Amino acid sequence: MNPETFSGDAVIDAVSAVFMVVGALMSLAAAVGLLRFPDLMTRMHAATKPQVLGLFLLLFALGLQMRTWWVWPVLVVAWIFQLLTVPVSAHMVGRAGYRTKHLHPELLSTDELEAVVQQAAGKRGFTDDDGDEAAAGR
């Protein structure tokens, strides 16, 4: 370490460097989760890390590096924009995954949608569970 480690600039540099490395590790964690998890839902859980926490850490590091005050509202707007769009796309992907049966039911601990789906299928006169065969059978 250099002798001026404890001056203000060096401390800010160190904090932003740590945030940058941790934010990059979030992306690596998402990639490992994408490769290792068995299911669409669990992969969605892993994929959220760089989108929210990783982006937050990197934008924070950027704000620390710029050392001006007027960049912070811009960075906050960018992060809030990401916070608004990520849940919507995750909801759409999760709903499409549930409807097209891209999940392993034996891995779920609870399935809160199953009762609703069964009830709606019973009202309409066919079960949604087995697709075409059950609909043709009734």
Next chain:
Amino acid sequence: MMQLVLTVTAVVLSLAAGGAIIRIARGPSLLDRVLAADVLLAIVGAALCIDMAANRHLNNLMLLVAVSLIGFVGSVTVARFVADRREKTRES
């Protein structure tokens, strides 16, 4: 120190992008590929952020917002089309 941080983050982000591309190539379903493409876009955004922070400029900020917008529109559109196609084949 910034050079060391740049090297470490470059290696980490390259490994992450490789993992996401492997999942895009190998994903069993379309939704897995969409999710991996979303992660790849997030990794690109992280690289843009690190470039801005290391070189102390703000040129890529609009590009960062545009990248996140593209990821949002793309994944929502593909999810809609997956749902629609399955429902139509079930009805016919």
